[in-house]
Amino acid sequence: MRLQGVDVAVIGAGPAGMAAAIRAKEAGAQRVLLVERQEELGGLLHQCIHNGFGLLYFGEDLTGPEYAKRFIDRVYDLGVETLLETTVLEISPERGIRVINKGGLQSFRPKAVVLAMGCRERTRDQLGIPGGRPAGIFTAGTAQRLVNVEGLLPGRRVVILGSGDVGMIMARRLTLEGARVEAVVEILPYVGGLIRNEVQCLHDFDIPLLLEHTVTEVHGERHLEGVTVAKVDPHRRPIPGTEIQIECDTLLLSVGLIPENELSRRAGVELDPLTGGPTVDQWRETTVPGVFAGGNVLHVHDLVDNCSWEAELAAEGAVRFAKGERTEGREICLRPGRNVRYVVPQRIRGEGPVTLFLRVREMEEGMRVRVGDLWQKRFRVVKPSEQIKVELSPKDLRRLPDGVAEIRVECEVAG
Amino acid sequence: MKEAQIICVGCPLGCRATLKVSREGEVLEVTGCRCKEGRRYVVEEFRNPVRVLTATVLTEGSRVPLLPVRTSSPIPKEKLREAMKALAKVRAKPPLRAGEVVLEDLLGTGVDLVATRDLPS
Structure with missing residues (x-):
């Protein structure tokens, strides 16, 4: 594919990137290129098989794959150009983009860029849980992919650390697939995700929720055999003497998401330490002229609908920039x-x-x-x-x- | 008379409602809700709790191992586990389009199980 002459390049084809590419085309950009490292469009939506997507955007209760399909169909109908199985290696401060795929290395310079790389999960290393390095410890999102896409059950007896939405949704999913969720452990005095998920994922299946508790140690040599859970004080420090042992073969971590901004950083985009994403104006333009950002790369959203909407704002800004219209x-x-x-x-x-x-x-x-x-x-x-x-x-x-x-x-x- | 506790899921407030219920199962009084819609929800949730079931079924003759599915409308909450057992017997064969019925009349509920994405061969 000839990459010279692209008006708007969108990096990442999840719910934000697809919406951005569609809106850029609708707003009059001639050539819109959507770059995605996976082999298909849709990003994480394919593994989010539960419903609750699109209530705001479409006024319908859709599953992740259904939400994705609406956007995928529109991407192709509008003639957005797609570059799949392609990794962006670098974006320069002058918007020079270097990509690699089976065809080799390529460089191009679009008139404007929309960053839509999304976010990734915090891992055990970032929490510093003491113990060995046994198998059986996963982020909730990895377990979600194993169960919903690969058809693999990560274990039979599960403890989930963190009561974010993905963690609670996985508690229900694993229970329905025959695993036993021993507990969902939350360090804060209240649930991290939506009340709907607390009721429909935990209460519906009598899954114990331990508020103001955390995992203080993992046990097991080759494979996880159990965890130590302790109550925490108001400063979130474990209280000695409150430890309990829970036998389990699997520990899932649902302990927060981090916007994925390695590319942004190298492009010289200023990041906000409060969000982990770029600092932007109302068009979602970063501190690098012509580079825009929307969705979870900018700040972690609760609802996918807002990811898509925000990326559309970024796309409108990008199209204006590409046309040389500059708001002073x-x-x-x-x-x-x-x-x-x-x-x-x-x-x-x-x-x-x-x-x-x-x-x-x-x-x-x-x-x-x-x-x-x-x-x-x-x-x-x-x-x-x-x-x-x-x-x-x-x-x-x-x-x-x-x-x-x-x-x-x-x-x-x-x- | 007995009491039932139901948490409203309508908004972030998460009102904890208490329902006074007669021996015949009739809701006599609702306390603890802070809005009208919430009162409607908790009464309905008491009388007939329903959920949309989303899950996966195994495939046969496809390069992907699983097909994501959903019920076409909510089913009674107490049938979720039984429904999973019925799903375990299903083998989805391509080609299938998102929205196509994979299993009709799940457990006699009158609700169909439908594919939520296209199944390639």
Whole structure:
């Protein structure tokens, strides 16, 4: 394939990348190229066989493969060019892209780039759980692939560390496939994922949930034989004397996701330590001109629908950039204030609309979330596990007084 | 009279509702819900808890070992495990398109089992 003359190159063909490629084409880009390292489009959606996808985007309750298919069909219908089984080795600060596949090495320079590499799971090494290195310890996502795609059951007696959505969904899935889930262990005083999943994945199958507990040791030489679980104090430190032993042959880790930004870093894109993803403006343009980002590469979303939507914003920005339309204007910083862990975008340039995502640090009840004096809303409860989405209209933005350089985004007690 | 506890899954609040139920199984009173929709949900969840089942079935004559499937609509919660046993006997043969029925009338529920992706040969 001739790669010279590409208008918009999208890196990664998961729910974000496919949506970005489609929107770039719809917005008038002539040549849109979607680069994917796997042999098919869809990314992680193929192994997420459970439902709950697309409720917002399509107004339908779809499974992962069904959600993927809607986008895959549209990618091909619109004539997006695809480069499968292809790894991007490097993106330079001048948008030079180097890729490798069975055909060899190739380099090209598209007019604009959308980063949509998604995220990956935190591993045992990043937690530092003491013990040997027995077989039988998996990330929840790896186990999900084994069970749902490869047709392999990782074990018979399972402990799951972390109560994120993937962990709870795997607890149900493994139970239905005949394994016994001994416990889901969560270090925080509340469940990490959605309440729906706590009820329908854990309660429905009487799977024990141990809140304010963690795994302090793994046992077994060649294969996992059990884990030590202990209660933790309010500072999340294990309390001596509270240890219990649980026999198991499998430990799944569902302990957080990290945006995958090795390529971004080498391109010189500035990253936000709070999100692990690039810092962006409302068009999701990074600090490298013409390089945009959307979906989980930017910040980890709760819902796939928001990944797709955000990547569409990035694609619209990329098409404008490719056409030479550049928004100038003063730059205003969005800063996380009280009980706000992060805000995306980190800056606004020129006019609206602005789609903003934020996440709180701690669970609180009876709160008001505000974006400076532009927007506010009361929430009966805010939780770290539930992302908050805010839409600001061009009219909202015009209300900003001249000379404002910073807007604080905060969560305050509602009066 | 007896009581039932049900957690509402409608929103992040996760209200813990208590239902007072007569001996005949009629819901007399709901407390602990903070909205009308929640009250409707917990009563329905008490009377007839249903779930969409998503799983995989083995394939025959395909290069992929599994086909992901779902029930075309929710089935009673207490039938989930029995349904898995029925699924274990199914062998999906290509070609199949997403949305095509793999198994009709699962356990006499009137609900079909459908493929959620295309099955290549």
